[in-house]
Amino acid sequence: MITTRTVENRVSFATQKFKEIFGSPSTFTASAPGRVNLIGEHTDYNDGYVFPVAIDKYLNIAARQRSDRYVTLHALDVKDSYEFSLSSLPSTEQAPAWSHYLLGVASLLQASGKRISGIDAVITGDVPIGAGLSSSAALSVSAALTFLTASSEDLSPESPPKPEIDNKELAALCQQVEHEFAGVNCGIMDQTISLLGREDQALFLDCRSLEHEHIPLNLKAHHIAICNTKVKRELAASEYNKRRAECERGVDILKQWLPGISALRDISLTDFKKYEDELPALTQKRCRYVIEENTRVLEAVSALKTRHSQTAEKTDESLIQFGRLMDVSHNGLRDDYEVSCTELDLLTDLARSIEGVIGSRMTGAGFGGCTVNIVHEDALETFRTLVTTEYYKQIGIEPEIYLCNVSDGAQVFWNSESSS
Numbered sequence: 001m002i003t004t005r006t007v008e009n010r011v012s013f014a015t016q017k018f019k020e021i022f023g024s025p026s027t028f029t030a031s032a033p034g035r036v037n038l039i040g041e042h043t044d045y046n047d048g049y050v051f052p053v054a055i056d057k058y059l060n061i062a063a064r065q066r067s068d069r070y071v072t073l074h075a076l077d078v079k080d081s082y083e084f085s086l087s088s089l090p091s092t093e094q095a096p097a098w099s100h101y102l103l104g105v106a107s108l109l110q111a112s113g114k115r116i117s118g119i120d121a122v123i124t125g126d127v128p129i130g131a132g133l134s135s136s137a138a139l140s141v142s143a144a145l146t147f148l149t150a151s152s153e154d155l156s157p158e159s160p161p162k163p164e165i166d167n168k169e170l171a172a173l174c175q176q177v178e179h180e181f182a183g184v185n186c187g188i189m190d191q192t193i194s195l196l197g198r199e200d201q202a203l204f205l206d207c208r209s210l211e212h213e214h215i216p217l218n219l220k221a222h223h224i225a226i227c228n229t230k231v232k233r234e235l236a237a238s239e240y241n242k243r244r245a246e247c248e249r250g251v252d253i254l255k256q257w258l259p260g261i262s263a264l265r266d267i268s269l270t271d272f273k274k275y276e277d278e279l280p281a282l283t284q285k286r287c288r289y290v291i292e293e294n295t296r297v298l299e300a301v302s303a304l305k306t307r308h309s310q311t312a313e314k315t316d317e318s319l320i321q322f323g324r325l326m327d328v329s330h331n332g333l334r335d336d337y338e339v340s341c342t343e344l345d346l347l348t349d350l351a352r353s354i355e356g357v358i359g360s361r362m363t364g365a366g367f368g369g370c371t372v373n374i375v376h377e378d379a380l381e382t383f384r385t386l387v388t389t390e391y392y393k394q395i396g397i398e399p400e401i402y403l404c405n406v407s408d409g410a411q412v413f414w415n416s417e418s419s420s
């Protein structure tokens with residue numbers, strides 16, 4: 001299994017690379033994590049509920065303010081560099097794909113009336129790219145923090161900048177970057193958890209009001225294991241947008257009988273059952289999945305909460321219930337929402353065949369990417385061996401398995417060398 005770098009290591013790596021490339025120290029490093037969603041998939045853009053955690057994999061940007069309006073970027077992990085002027089932003093056609101997120105952040109911050117400074121920056125991280133763990137949200141969140149920090153008037157470790165923008169606004173801005181600069185009509189989950197994640201706690205988020213609650217996981221002898229299929233379907237973005245459109249279509253049709261609704265979140269299962277036959281077959285399946293998934297998140301959160309106030313015996317029952325809901329969630333994503341794929345299904349089937357695996361499901365948008373599994377510590381070795389061997393046998397690819405430490409959200413770290 002892959003172990004991850006400590007906070008000091010991850011920040012110092014970016015800092016050291018900055019110094020090597022630019023010849024003098026960076027001022028700070030903005031660091032934002034990827035995420036894994038435990039349950040509540042494809043519910044965020046339906047105004048529903050999600051339950052993600054931030055993982056100990058981060059995108060780090062070591063940076064320094066420039067006195068002019070240029071932005072000089074070195075993206076170490078894709079071995080590419082790019083420079084542009086904030087005074088006349090290039091179009092995305094002219095710029096490499098990875099830089100679109102930074103261009104998007106700069107463009108939207110400027111459009112909101114903020115005067116931002118030029119920067120020198122080195123970008124590096126360990127969130128696997130395109131694996132469904134939100135590497136792009138981690139990039140736009142760290143980019144936004146970088147621009148805001150570099151542009152604050154008093155840049156010193158004694159008075160850390162307080163960005164004149166709150167987390168809700170920041171998450172919405174980064175979501176807009178995905179819509180306008182990456183062509184994905186995503187919801188608000190990934191950006192929010194990247195900003196608000198907390199060590200050992202999951203985030204129960206209402207994606208309509210953005211009200212949230214941090215829930216201690218207290219998994220004790222269990223671990224969150226992430227399995228990366230190492231495949232990504234080309235159609236992922238267009239299929240994602242199609243799913244969103246199908247849900248909106250369902251709401252439009254159902255409004256005839258349920259005039260008060262504005263999203264699938266507003267429909268109870270009982271009401272849905274009354275009117276589901278009015279929907280075209282495909283729309284019906286998509287809507288059913290989302291409505292059931294919203295209910296599952298509420299049940300899963302309540303199972304975890306019960307766990308903390310019960311005896312040891314009861315404790316396990318609640319976790320088993322949580323795992324069962326994860327399994328059912330995967331089945332819905334596979335059969336009704338149709339965003340799973342052979343590789344994800346194989347990984348969940350293999351995981352579920354092992355005693356000590358409490359729950360297993362695909363996580364994120366789907367069409368490749370990762371599964372998330374709750375595994376008892378005594379089953380970890382079997383899990384690793386069986387999943388790796390069988391997946392390789394059937395797919396011809398070695399999957400990656402990460403043991404995930406539930407971690408803190410985005411932060412800015414000062415480089416002490418810069419003030420000495």
Ligand code: GLA
Pocket residue numbers: 037040041042043044045134186187188189190364365366
């Ligand atoms: C992607 C999107 C999120 C969410 C998930 C599916 O990660 O960015 O907004 O819709 O897919 O739950």
